[in-house]
Amino acid sequence: MSVQSTFGKKTGVATINEFDDASLMKVVKRSEELAKLAPENPENMPLFGKQKYNQPQSAFDSTTNITPDDRAQAAENSIKPSKANKLVSSGFLQDSTTFVAIMNSKGLFAYNQATNVDFTVTIRTEDGKGSGWVTRDYSDFKKLNTKEASQVAIEKSIGSSGAKELEPGKYTVILEPAASVQLLNNMFGSMNQRAADEGRSFLSKKQEDGKEGGPTNLLGEKLFDERVHIYSDPMNSEAPTAPFAGDGHSVGKTDWIKDGKIVNMPNSPYWASKTGVEYAPTAYTGSGLFGGPAQIIMAGGNDTLEDMIKDTRRGILVTRLWYIRALDPQTLLYTGLTRDGTFYIENGKIKYPIKNFRFNESPIVMLNNIEALGKPQRINGSMIPPMKIRDFTFSSLSDAV
Numbered sequence: 059m060s061v062q063s064t065f066g067k068k069t070g071v072a073t074i075n076e077f078d079d080a081s082l083m084k085v086v087k088r089s090e091e092l093a094k095l096a097p098e099n100p101e102n103m104p105l106f107g108k109q110k111y112n113q114p115q116s117a118f119d120s121t122t123n124i125t126p127d128d129r130a131q132a133a134e135n136s137i138k139p140s141k142a143n144k145l146v147s148s149g150f151l152q153d154s155t156t157f158v159a160i161m162n163s164k165g166l167f168a169y170n171q172a173t174n175v176d177f178t179v180t181i182r183t184e185d186g187k188g189s190g191w192v193t194r195d196y197s198d199f200k201k202l203n204t205k206e207a208s209q210v211a212i213e214k215s216i217g218s219s220g221a222k223e224l225e226p227g228k229y230t231v232i233l234e235p236a237a238s239v240q241l242l243n244n245m246f247g248s249m250n251q252r253a254a255d256e257g258r259s260f261l262s263k264k265q266e267d268g269k270e271g272g273p274t275n276l277l278g279e280k281l282f283d284e285r286v287h288i289y290s291d292p293m294n295s296e297a298p299t300a301p302f303a304g305d306g307h308s309v310g311k312t313d314w315i316k317d318g319k320i321v322n323m324p325n326s327p328y329w330a331s332k333t334g335v336e337y338a339p340t341a342y343t344g345s346g347l348f349g350g351p352a353q354i355i356m357a358g359g360n361d362t363l364e365d366m367i368k369d370t371r372r373g374i375l376v377t378r379l380w381y382i383r384a385l386d387p388q389t390l391l392y393t394g395l396t397r398d399g400t401f402y403i404e405n406g407k408i409k410y411p412i413k414n415f416r417f418n419e420s421p422i423v424m425l426n427n428i429e430a431l432g433k434p435q436r437i438n439g440s441m442i443p444p445m446k447i448r449d450f451t452f453s454s455l456s457d458a459v
Contacts, residue, residue, distance in 0.1 A: 063089040064105075067098040101328040108165040109308040114298035121173035121199040122155045128199070129153075132177070135205040140181050145215055147208070149179030153199065158342060160306040170300040170342075174439075175199050180398065181211040182459070183219050188411075189459040190214030191377060191398035193236060195436060197298060214377060214399035221411040223455060224402060230373035231450040232366045232403070235435045235442040237376040237396075238424070242442065243351045244382070245390055245421040246288070249314065251275060251323035255333065260390050260422060261320065275323065282318040282425040287357035289313045292341050296436050299353045303339035312338060314354075318425075324352075343439070350439055358443025359431035366430050366446045368406040373446075375401040375408065379417065390420045395456050414459070415452035424450065 060073045063086070070092025074085040132151050140147035153175040160168040178193040190211035196202055231237075245260075254261035254275035261276045291311040292301040303309050305327070313321050322338045330337040343350040367375065382394035396414040403409065424447050432444035 059085070061085050061089040063093040064102070065090075065093050067100065067102040068093050068096045069099060069102060070094070070096050101326075103327040103331070105162045105164045106166055106305060106307050109168065109302065109306060111168060111308050112293055112301040112310060114170075114292045114301055115295070116197055116292075116298035116300070117155065117171040117173045118198040118200075121153055121175050121197065124153050124175070124199055132202065132204045135203075136177075136179050136208040139205065139208060139212060143212055143216065144184060145181050145212060146184060147179055147181045147211075149177065151204070152176045158300060158344075160302065160304075160342075162306065166306045168300075168302040168306045170302070172298075172300070173197055173199075175202055177202055177204055177207060179204075179208055179211055181208065181215045183215055185219075187221075187459060188215045188217070188219030189398045190216075190218065191236075193437065195438065211398075217401070217408075218399045218411040218459070221400070221413045221459075222402070224374075224412045224415075226415060226452045226454050228449045228451050230370060230429070230446065230448045232363065232370065232373060232375045232444065232446050233450075234363070234375075234377055234444050235437045236378035238379075238421075238445060239437050239440060239442045240379065240382050241392060241419075241421040241424065242288070242354060242356065243438070243440070244384070244392065246314065246352060246354050248387065248390060249320075249323050251277075251325040251333070251335070251338075252329045254323065255329075258387075260388055261323065262388075275320075277320050277323060280317070280319045281422060282315060283428045284318040285357075285359075285428055285431060286315055286318050286425050287313070288315040289355050289357075290340060290353050291355060292353075294353075294355060294441065297353060297355070297439055297441050299341040299343060299439070302342060304342045304345065305339070307337065307339050309339055309341045312340075353440055355441040356434060356443055357431075358434045358445075361430045361432045361444075361446070363432065363444055366432065366444065367403055367408065369430070370403045370446070371405060373403045374412070374450075374452075375399075375403055385418065390422055391418065392420065393418050393453070395458060397458065414456040416454045416456055417451060418453045419451050 072089040157171040176195045192211040253259040292299045340352040377399035385391040427448045430446040434441040434443045
């Protein structure tokens, strides 16, 4: 538990993991002592009062009541078919039941309970030359089918053996959700209004020489294909979140990008007040080492992966991207590698597996080169569609599987 005490513009925070009365009194006293010692914070804002919250169904008994036998059976349903195909599997199954409560002296009280189950498995051929991978996460354990999920990784493991080299260059790619989710999360994490206003992000607007004033960010401007619609919604039935921010302020459905235009930018109460705009918080997803990325939902289309493959004359199917690192924060240029199943497509069919690539690409460019979108799928707490993208840049080959 964390306790924050404020005197004027001076604030102190203390934490504790003991909850008897004496310990609670001790942590409050400590937070007050720290507040009195702290320098004044010129950006300190008043506490929020009582809020009205939505009530998402983010906790499920099926997950709370998971038994050791349930976990063992879920693992067996992945391991057994792997062994039957003479493959080597390694993965994890993790479930959690958590709650967060926020209250203050102005009458605010926020509470949300959540459950989550994560499953990931890597399945490889015995010689290590073929690799498949799959991940699933749900709030409701009943939705997890590790046998069905593992079959995807098994087929990719067998199918990716004997990969051939393909020349680096620009290709049409079909990105499964795991191949784009981190790029999209990175982009959303760079949409902060203050960073843009201060000239530190891809949404900063340069002022003409010799001129002052005017907008300092790209709010309202079209940056992406008009099909791009990215929003967050605590009430989403597949990926619910807490209906409040880390400061207790209520959070509802919020459009961030719509019709390809920037329509909202996350900010803080201080920066919203300073710039005269509405406060746009994101839902609380944990803090510190245990915090997750903000939930994003990207609207999709009706195409399936099979449809996209059939409509591709020459392209590449990418299972996932990993080891992603920033190259240029102003253009959001990233580099990283494909992994665990990369395949060459020709005349509407998967022809053969190919060696992995290093890519150099920006999600800004990627979201301007959309050819098709599929139905959004939950991944890492977000909802991301498979997508077909033209002119995706692969810069070199990689020997990794």
